[in-house]
Amino acid sequence: MHDGIHVEKAGLPSATICTDRFIPTANAMAKMWGAEDYPTIFTQHPIENLDRPALRERAEGLATEVVAILTSG
Amino acid sequence: MTTNFTDITTTTWDDALSAIEKGYELGWSDGLPVVPPTTARVAEFIGYSGRNLDDVIGELPERRRVITVEKAAANAVMAGCLPEYFPVVLAATEAMLDPVFNLVGPSSSMGGAAVLCIVNGPIREQIGLNSRNNLFGPGNRANGTIGRAIRLILMNACAAIPGLFDRSVIGHPGKYTYCIAEAEGETHWTPLHVDRGFDAGDSTVTVFASEAPRQVRSVGRPEAILYAIADVASSLGTSMSTSGSVGDVSVGIRQGQVAITIAGNSNLWRDWTKQQVREYLHENVRRSVADLKRGLVLRGDVEPGDEAAMVPLVPEPDDILVVFAGGEESNSSSVIPSWGPKVGSTAVTKTVNVP
Known part of the structure; x- marks a missing residue:
């Protein structure tokens, strides 16, 4: 969250993906940096146990949303 | 004020x-x-x-x-x-x-x-x-x-x-x-x-x-105590053997620091300096490639030679913090693994x- 917000503040489009167990932490970090509207993508927790094919499938499922955020201007 | x-x-x-x-x-x-x-x-x-x-x-x-x-x-x-x-x-x-x-x-x-x-x-x-x-x-x-x-x-x-x-x-x-x-x-x-x-x-x-400190109850001789400390510090599941590598990619894992407390009467250690303790532990706090693979620290199937190939878990002897502390009653010791890799x-x- 911290890095995504700062990349965005530096003028580079960013998209940040968090798992949903971290929603309160992500929102608190956004608020801390005055970025309450920062468009975080939340995905189902956990991902650490996913093997590579499963992780790829998860990422592909989020790709459209990532592209939308990066190109939203 | x-x-x-x-x-x-x-x-x-x-x-x-x-x-x-x-x-x-x-x-x-x-x-x-x-x-x-x-x-x-x-x-x-x-x-x-x-x-x-x-x-x-x-x-x-x-x-x-x-x-x-x-x-x-x-x-x-x-x-x-x-x-x-x-x-x-x-x-x-x-x-x-x-x-x-x-x-x-x-x-x-x-x-x-x-x-x-x-x-x-x-x-x-x-x-x-x-x-x-x-x-x-x-x-x-x-x-x-x-x-x-x-x-x-x-x-x-x-x-x-x-x-x-x-x-x-x-x-x-x-x-x-x-x-x-x-x-x-x-x-x-x-x-x-x-x-x-x-x-x-x-x-x-x-x-x-x-x-947390893991207490080590091996006592009696420095060599036996250090052997037990090294065994405990070499456990799978600590942050001294973390997947991935940053910096020295030849090691294959991200190594961590560790603190060791040693109690009792230090006369037992009269023939040892702290530097010798650190060097012994640096040499012996390690785990086989085979075990690291079984614990999913390293990727891949266990292959011939993996059982004998050892990976040190601590970067340098100076990354072992040796502290003389604890009760005088026993030469008990403790092993305190780092939170994460030294680079973290x-x-x-x-x-x-x-x-």
Whole structure:
């Protein structure tokens, strides 16, 4: 969250993906940096146990949303 | 002085119990009762230190937090410290805000670290820190409250709020308080702070983001004790063997630092220097490629040769912090693995400035 917000503040489009167990932490970090509207993508927790094919499938499922955020201007 | 405080909460209470309850209501507690941080008491601590209340000890930029002497003093009061403990709290705070400690990591990570404070030098005896029996507590005010002050500073001044920015999955009891001293006057070994480049007459505190101590009950001969310590420190599941590699990719894992406490009568170790202990452990704290693969630290199937191929878990001998401490009753020891790889957080030693 911290890095995504700062990349965005530096003028580079960013998209940040968090798992949903971290929603309160992500929102608190956004608020801390005055970025309450920062468009975080939340995905189902956990991902650490996913093997590579499963992780790829998860990422592909989020790709459209990532592209939308990066190109939203 | 009190009129210059930047962050005062005005509240009233009728008696001691309601004052304690007010500390809970205001969210200042670690779960235990806090001493009310009255402006007079906080001013007394700051006055003892000889510092200005708005002196900046350090910053936690990721959380937009600037840690001042005032913030540290209020939390030291709440923890139950005496004013003469406050210089140790200040030094420990300065140390954990050093960039190489990377406080945002161990104070937020699911890994559940605590900040172990190891105190060396004359200040130990001046304030009555315990370095012997019941090393990790309970029973000693200086150890108990200095360690607790660090936790309260983390929670109240550094926003390491459990469940919010502190996302420890399990953590350990050292997160309430985790402060020890070295029994440096009772051993031929050089004290930790001298090993780390300070003069013997300096008072210092070393901070180490770490897991809980695992007690090792091997006693009798140095070789047997070290063999057991190495075995414990080589366990799978610690942060001394983390997947991935940063920096030296030839190692294959991310190695970590480790603290070792050794108790008893140091005469048992008369033929050993601390450097020899470190070198032995550096050589023997290791795990086979086969086991690292079984534990999914390394990728791939176990192949011929993997059982015999050993991976050291500690980067250098100096990454083993050897501390002579614990009761005189036994040569028991403890192994304290780092929170994470050394590249994620490195132990830091700072001078305690005694006024």
